[in-house]
Amino acid sequence: MSTSEPSDSVIAMLIDGEDDQEVHELQTDARTPIPKQRREISPSLSSNYGGDGDEGRRKKVLALSDTEGLFCPICMEAWESQGDHQVSCLPCGHVYGLSCIRRWIQQHGGIVAKCPQCNSKYNLKDIIKLFGSPIVVLDESLLKKVRSYEAEVASLKTERASLLAIQDDLFRVQENLFKELTNREEKLSCRGDAASGEKGMERRQSKQWDHHSAHNFLREGILHCKFQLECELAVEGARLFDMDASSQTLVLARRISGLGGTHMLKKVNLISPQQSEDIQLPPGTKPIKDLHISPCGRFTLLASLGKKLSFLSLGSNSFVITYDLPGPAWSCSWDLHKPHCIYTGLQDGLLLMFDMRFSKIPLLSLAGLTSRPIHTIHSLVQNRAFSHTSHKLLTASSSGPCVWNMGSAGPAGERPFLIPGLEDQGVCTSVAYSPSTDNIVASYHPKTDTSARPSGSQVLIKRVDDCFYHKIGSVPVQLNDFQLRKSAIVDIPDCYPLFAYGEELTRGLWLRELPSLKVSQNLEPHQHSILDVKYARSQDKGLLGCLSEDKLQLFSAATKGVFIL
Template sequence: MADPDYLAYLSFLTERRISPSGLSEYLHAEDGDDEMDIDFIGMPPSDGPNSASVARSSQESVDIDDSAVESDNVVVVEDEDEDGSNERRNYNNSEGGEMSSSKDNKDEEEKVDAEEELNRDEIDGLICPICFEAWSSGGDHRVCCLPCGHIYGLACIKKWLQGRGSGKCPQCKKKCSMKSIRVLYASRIVALDVKLQKKVRSLEAKCSSFKEKSDDLSAKRVEWRKKEADLCMEVHYLKERTRHLEGLLESAQSRPLGSSMARWGCRGEAGLGDDVEQEFHQQGSSISFMLQKDIQVDGARIFDVDTSSQILIIARRLSGMGTMNVLTKMSLIPSHEKEDIHLPVGFKAVKDLRVSPHARIVLLASLGKKLSVVSTQSNNTVLTYDLQAAAWSCSWDLSNSHYIYAGLQNGMVVQFDMRQTMRPVESITGLTDSPIHTVHSLSADSTVSCGVKGVLTASSVGLCHWDFGRSGGRPYLIPESENQGVCISLAYGPSRDDIVASFRPKIEFSGDLTISQPTLSASTSISGEGVRGSHVLYKRVGGRYEKLGATCANVSGIRLPKSAIVDGVSQNPLFASADEVTSELDYLAAWPRIHCNYSQLNSSEVQVGI
């Protein structure tokens, strides 16, 4: 806080508009060491209310006694006090001639309007302490200093020294002369306030800290809003599921006992084998499924499920300029986020795709004579093998995470060890040159010698068993699979060694090269794509395969569809396949009794039931 007396002095000058233009002279009186040096700085205008009664020339110096001090309003510059500083005090003599006390000056200061107050800290270093006007970088009022270091305007300090015989600094009273004046070449002189700088740095640090906290809170707010949206979607999904389950419960309670039993069977169908007349039916309550969400995926060809990461791995073929093959990872958790893995340029169409049960990697069989291993964690191709022919199918070894298998277009099956990247471990030629469209690694069998790995494959001729690691071993057909028709799909359940193969009727040619297929005329679907076929159930017991039965089905007459055996849904495994006539998904349960529930599938779109 500025000195109250000094502020009163500044207020005095402001009220009387004293400036260098009104500066008339400097008067000095020295009456010995015990008397006070009094300087008259500036004369009030002649028309002011407190005009001076006597004017003196600028070069004149006179002695002022006490009566002169009491008769007029004057500004007094006092010598140094005990602290060595030079205080300016404002003595205001009223009509009675009484000096105002320090307390009165404080009261007067509080009455001054805030807009007219001048802060000493703000003007120090910017103006001349003699005339209180800003100094300049050139001219008569340019900035200069005395040997003691105090700074003044050149014209003012010259007049000061010329008007005083002793030649002292106005502030510290050290002796000096005209020759000791030094001109300063500076555009602006400002006294640096160290305390203010420290305060500014402290405030800047606080502002920076507040900004970091604000940014952190903004990021958390965005994250919380995203979590809130996900939770709202999950709540909506759970509400819909609850309503559906309540509807199913009401429907089940309203049905009479035994109405959920379904009877499947086809008796005497040509081309389905001798045992197809065996009937299967479900006993007990049915298992129902609800299609919860349809997700359209452009260019999707084949997919597999990574249950550990809860994602789908979808092989896609993007059309347009330069056909591109990509893998798409899609989360099974709402909001079903997607991420593409771009395969190398020139990568041909993916024919088969299998997710590893041991790690987050995917095995790809492509028509470009390549067998590739892709990491779904880093989205990079880890390993690629060159093959003799186009790969139609692939599989991971169930008992050893390093071994992989590929079924080729020429009827061969090859085994690779991922620790050996140069060549396959073993290659076995098939019974025919028909493409191997499905390969499954079989679970370990205690009846088989150590080191021998069993593989089950499917081609158009039927099911075939292969033993890798047995010298001189040859594949052999599974009994009663060659006379069921054309094998188009194979599903395997390793938990119980359950096998379901799908067949369609064979097309027979007569001697005159005309196509005769009498069994198709009565069973061909309205769309012309579905035909009457069968699903045949096998059981692997030890080293033997047993046929448990078959059921009729509407299968594709052109494509090679995929089917699967799903464990863990109910007490017994479920077999899932597509009905090509009704465009529905068939869920068959209860071995050997089979029951079917339907969930509508639009054949024009690729849909995923979540």
């Protein structure tokens, strides 16, 4: 058996008991040759739909959060007062762009179709063009200002990440210098004070105090963050969740045992957490393996073992789009830079990219390094300091975190690479990523259990540029069982970043400061193991949430300028 791949027995332990029949394909021989890269781009897409330079239609994109009621619900772009994308409506009253609703008919039978929002039947002759005044027309000068501000914000984020990286390097250099100085002085002290052990001890204690004093002096001005419990909710059969602090919405996936193992969603209003709504899943969806609320807070993306990638509107609690996939889906993600692009990772290691404006078939279909399930996907922030056009994805399977090139700086979909230095860490069970600092924390389980309490590890990696990733440090962790559990990185301005995860032995939510990886807080334990951890922040508030199968906890942050002694 290859030493770089986990054993079949370990892979089998990744599977929840309820999902055995759905994911039995996981138990494949680790010696199976790595599949060749597959890249499938639909030839019809380039002919039926224009790109950014299409002369037949000028596409103007606004941020979704700024276009409430001003954009087409199908393509999520602003409609126009005339032309191919003229604002139009159906007899039911729902409004769309003309070209989008015509294309909807062609994709759903060609003659009679249903309204995407209320399922009322209609055909081409029922489409009504609207000529009302005023029609919202995009302000080119305002759009240019928005794009300028976006570029400035991205530049400032890059600058902040670079400064944090420099700070981390300075801390490491400082630590090494102090260690070297202390070692040399201890040797001299032992030689000169061999007969007076008491004086030598006092001198060493004095040097140690000076070390911490200087260390804390350099850290002055950076705050330490503590979390306190704000809300606790009882839930039944919870599996995973996501939340949006701006829209004050939380969505969680559940499995109700009393209904024969029915899978469903629950939407919670964070302003009044007792107010919740149950949402039925489409037939054949099966267990949800991953879900993410969109950056604008209006939609939720869901990946399921029923070979479905679903697009839920949080306004109407209805499923707008459902993609049929070639295999069970284990993960999904929104694109940080293109709100119309989404990704999903399949059980056989395949990565699919969809463009919601165009078609119900994937725009890209790419093979990973192994045939193991892709259990995590993160869209990496574009690092403008090193590349203006590259777009990277971070994914994780049991083999570890991989980086994909999805941009125009190189061949889109070129073969991914495993982050160097992490080849023999064990079985990767979780990867957390922070877009604001480019910190990555990967959690590992040993490939084989040789003791009653196996020891895993958590590894901190700093993304330096598009191709270079620096391993900063790692810490051992005691494990209780073998499951995929999600973790998160907490970034609060002017505070040390934190890594939040469910500690398996105590079943509590633990926080580690970065880059030291020292435990800074151990929050209230649960009766069952913590399955999912998320952090969400708006302009005025940050929330840290953790979920076990019977309880959801939400914590708020408080900062204070104390020093670690």
